[in-house]
Amino acid sequence: AQSVTQLGSHVSVSEGALVLLRCNYSSSVPPYLFWYVQYPNQGLQLLLKYTTGATLVKGINGFEAEFKKSETSFHLTKPSAHMSDAAEYFCAVSYSGGGADGLTFGKGTHLIIQP
Amino acid sequence: KAGVTQTPRYLIKTRGQQVTLSCSPISGHRSVSWYQQTPGQGLQFLFEYFSETQRNKGNFPGRFSGRQFSNSRSEMNVSTLELGDSALYLCASSSTGTGLLGNTIYFGEGSWLTVV
Numbered sequence: 576a577q578s579v580t581q582l583g584s585h586v587s588v589s590e591g592a593l594v595l596l597r598c599n600y601s602s603s604v605p606p607y608l609f610w611y612v613q614y615p616n617q618g619l620q621l622l623l624k625y626t627t628g629a630t631l632v633k634g635i636n637g638f639e640a641e642f643k644k645s646e647t648s649f650h651l652t653k654p655s656a657h658m659s660d661a662a663e664y665f666c667a668v669s670y671s672g673g674g675a676d677g678l679t680f681g682k683g684t685h686l687i688i689q690p
Numbered sequence: 691k692a693g694v695t696q697t698p699r700y701l702i703k704t705r706g707q708q709v710t711l712s713c714s715p716i717s718g719h720r721s722v723s724w725y726q727q728t729p730g731q732g733l734q735f736l737f738e739y740f741s742e743t744q745r746n747k748g749n750f751p752g753r754f755s756g757r758q759f760s761n762s763r764s765e766m767n768v769s770t771l772e773l774g775d776s777a778l779y780l781c782a783s784s785s786t787g788t789g790l791l792g793n794t795i796y797f798g799e800g801s802w803l804t805v806v
Binding site: 609611616617618619620621624626665667677678679680681682683 | 694723725732733734735738746748780782793794795796797798799800
């Protein structure tokens with residue numbers, strides 16, 4: 576069965592500092608990988624996704640992630656944190672594209688931005 | 691373009707009752723899936739519907755059921771509510787659901803269910 580591990584349930588960075596949220600997956604076949612963000616009392620918003628092709632994926636709000644097959648990782652980064660980035664971030668994996676088989680989510684990482 | 695709409699946003703039910711949640715997908719989307727989010731278990735896949743047919747189901751008891759109508763709107767029902775069913779229930783829609791590159795899944799804001 577596929578699974579997703581997000582290292583660190585809480586990550587705290589200073590405003591303007593690098594954001595790095597870690598995600599590792601287990602898979603015996605090539606996966607589709609996603610990062611979602613959830614603001615308080617809201618649903619999930621897609622930040623970016625990897626399906627095939629270029630392994631460095633750029634998303635919204637200045638975020639990007641790199642698919643590293645050898646490390647089974649899909650870490651999320653942003654060069655300079657902003658106060659508005661404070662939220663819960665979820666990494667997810669699927670094989671079908673996230674439809675019929677559903678998305679398998681990590682437990683989430685709460686990003687805290689220090690002023 | 692309107693997003694995924696879920697109703698009601700908040701509701702409180704008593705143990706033993708049943709509840710029905712509604713989801714209107716993005717116009718043109720034929721796949722609707724449901725997820726349960728709780729602090730302890732995180733986000734878990736409930737089931738997915740495409741063109742009125744359930745294509746896959748997560749590991750939930752039979753008390754959790756759903757359906758999809760011809761206009762792609764979907765409902766999920768939970769019968770004989772338990773305290774542990776208290777959660778945020780998220781609906782998501784996509785154009786086709788399966789296997790196509792570029793298939794993005796869009797989530798609604800969720801329905802907060804509290805069972806007392």
